[in-house]
Amino acid sequence: MVPTSIDIIPTRGGTTLVEQCRTDIDKDIAALLASLTVLRSRRNTLASIFSLPPEILVTIFTYIVEEENSKNYTGIPPRGGAPTPMKVTHICRHWRQVALECPSLWTFIDCLSARWVAIMLERSKEAALVVMYSAPDNHCTVEPLMQLLSQLHRIKVLKMGSFSIDVDRIVDCLSSQPAPLLQIFKYRILESYDPIFSIRPLSNTIFQGCAPLLRSVELVECAFILTSDIFSRLRTLTLKQIENFPHPTLSQLLFTLKRMPDLELLTLELPSRIPENTEHFDQVPLTRLRSIALGVCTIRTAASLFSHLVLPGDASIALYLEEIESLQSFSDIFSAIYKDPESFPIIRSLGAIFSDDTFIVQFSTSLAFKSEYSWNNRNGDIRLFINFRYASNPAIIFDICRMIPHRKIQSLSVSTSLDLSQNFWRAGFADLPELESIHLSTTLIAGFILAFLTVGVSIAHPLLRALELENIDIGCNELEGLRDVARMRAKGGVDIHRLGLTDCRNVMEWNVQLLKKVVADVDWDGYEETLMDSDGGCVCPTCLDEDSSADAHSED
The missing domain is CATH 1.25.40 (Serine Threonine Protein Phosphatase 5, Tetratricopeptide repeat)
Incomplete structure (x- = not known):
């Protein structure tokens, strides 16, 4: 190294010496950095x-x-x-x-x-591979998917989506080699409609007829008929179709199901109009089925399908139905479902969630309150879940209840933004004589209180012991009305033992203390919120109703 004490004055004649010095210094810096890296690495290992x-x-x-x-x-x-x-x-x-x-x-x-x-x-x-693939929006090449499918022999989970233009190529690739490890297969067509796309079978050529571990198949907007023997061991099948896409007939669907005796979970999303032609079709026994979800279809299609299925009595059923015309529609479908009513488990609770024209009704073997807006096949307690459109009397939920075999409804939950009249609740008095608990959520309770105050305690759910109110705007004097109901029932020997108040507006500590004088257990969360507008006026349901009545009277 050049001694640091030597002063180097760059001149034209000394350019070579300067460049040499710089090179030597750079080498020393690099060596020091390499040594530092080694030392840091050795230190990190400690x-x-x-x-x-x-x-x-x-x-x-x-x-x-x-x-x-x-x-x-x-x-x-x-x-x-x-x-x-x-x-x-x-x-x-x-x-x-x-x-x-x-x-x-x-x-x-x-x-x-x-x-x-x-x-x-x-x-x-x-x-073994888990492969997830969804074609990009710009219809670019599917070569990455082809790369993956070349390893089909070691794929255990395959979930993919492609445009219909690539279907033939993908099916050919799926048919090019066996899939000995494949357990789950999902395929989705990403286009809503292709006029050249037609019904096609997935025959024994798929996976070269070798997929011994395949147990779950989901086809979304795919016009396939599962004719291959490799699908005979399926435990889970999901078929989802849309209106404008080609779809199999009901006979073809039943033929598919008949080849799958071990099915446990079945989800069918069918178009509203589907060719039937099932007059000469035999019964299809699905003796191991734990749940079936059917939607969105007409009640006639649903009834026709269930008339050909033989299900275990404890299978859970979900129905997503189009608009129904009358209560008779439910009678038809229940007759098709419950061929052997004696095998149906005892139903202990009824849940209803509805708006002006959409109803969700669920029947459960459990007494626990469960408010579910969509079907969950892992919830084995809910044995019947119905989602349908209906723009008439909300009391239809009690009419449906009468059609359910082995019912012993002890728990009722209702969630709705509608103002339910006292006639609605009186219908419940007649149809639910064994009711022990009621859970009300996001609804108005004026009609509920009035119904209880205007009938005898021997008629208004004589076994009722628990009342839960959640997320409710309580009107002025309505807590006093609840206290009157509790006092009246206590005099008749049918006390309300528990009253729950959760996230309810217009509830104050003094209200609760008055309630505790007639109800042994008042479970209040302590939430205090008054219903006042910016001018300090009360906007509770009772006062709003009185203002509306006064306005109407002045107009008259």
């Missing part, structure tokens, strides 16, 4: 986390990858984004080596970039 065995690190990495995948995956893979496992490879060399030597970290593939697909396939070695 950290506690480096004492973890690779097996523990792999467990941590696997948790990170699974958590990130479950949190971020929405059905649309990232556009060329880096796979989740790449994050742990950018921490240090040790972590990178551990991650690269763990093929299972690289088995969840949901990226579109051909580059990342190739890397994931290489690093996953021969481990």
